[in-house]
Amino acid sequence: MSEFATFNAHPAAPVRAESPLAASRVGVAVQSSAQGAGVCIGERALLGHLILRGKAADEGFRAGVEAALGVPLPLKLGPVARDDARGVSVQWMSPDEWLVVVPEAQDHETELRLRAALSGHYAVINVSGAQTLLELSGPAARQVLMKSAGYDFHPSAFPVGKGISTTLAKSTAVIRRTGEAQWELIIRRSFADYLYSWLLDASEEFGVFVAR
């Protein structure tokens, strides 16, 4: 008899097997209300997202952005410039790049305002279709982020107001802390279903409520 190495994929001991479609069938038990839930997840869909690029050292550029958006241009990593009453925020992404988020359907008008106020070497790109914003809140929201990303989410490293871009669950996300237990995640379109499934799964143990 020839010698073959064989492998029984159904061992006697119970093991967890997953179909290739497992990630598409999220069986997370969600809470019926935000009351008592450790984590609340909700999407702020269809907001206006714009990437702004230019020279931070150029006084005219800084003044033009502030005139067009009504908030000062942040010049380094740290607090996101926000006007919550108008739903406008500007986040430092890199030394020459900022993310501007505005309410739904205001993206085009915001772009036109920026173009009217700016001149010279700059760029405004409407990326509203490329990403979406999730709101994560609740007493266990920080633990979910700690499970999912390598960044230090301790209040000393991540105070309220700060915004960063980092790795999240083998993908990337923009993460902003908007309150003691409130966070915003901006995720890319192509990773949205994967990250949403991940966040639901990671939140299940704390009790998760999906805000609609």
Next chain:
Amino acid sequence: MLHIYCPHCEEYREEEEFRPKGEAHIARPIDPVNTSDEDWGDYLFFRKNPRGLHHEQWFHAAGCRKFFNATRDTVTYEILETYKPGQQPAVTAESRKAQASAQASNQGAAK
């Protein structure tokens, strides 16, 4: 896991956010047409692979998506400094040698 200081973000971040991008300070020949095949080949393909101190480019892929330079010891993996493109390293093989001999002479004087 290495903790790497991004000189643009001005923060330490997890290694997972970065990608190594090879040897730093490679100058493109100013006049490609009049550069010999050998020199052009060196510029395109030949890289240093030192045992010890190395100046490398790194890319902050998940953060600011900017390049920067790092001085790294390829034996210990220790990153001795990071600095922006266009800047020169403060830690070099020569500066390290000078430091080592200064330490040795100090110890000699103490005896």
